[in-house]
Amino acid sequence: MQTDEAMLLKCFDSATDGRTRYTAHTGFANPRAAAGTPPRQSIEVRTILSFAE
DSSP states (O other): OOTTOOOOEEEEOOOOSSSOSEEEEOOOOOTTSOTTOOOOOOOOOOOOOOOOO
16 A cells, blocks of 8 residues: 555445445544644544536
């Protein structure tokens, strides 16, 4: 892996109440973080993509 690449994992949600059941997750080292900064545990992002036909 290179420093300009990200790894995505497709994960599953067992909820069946109408929400989407799959989501992408990724992680990266923050080069701007100060020395000794504790690592971030999670970030949640929800997006909607729309493509013109």
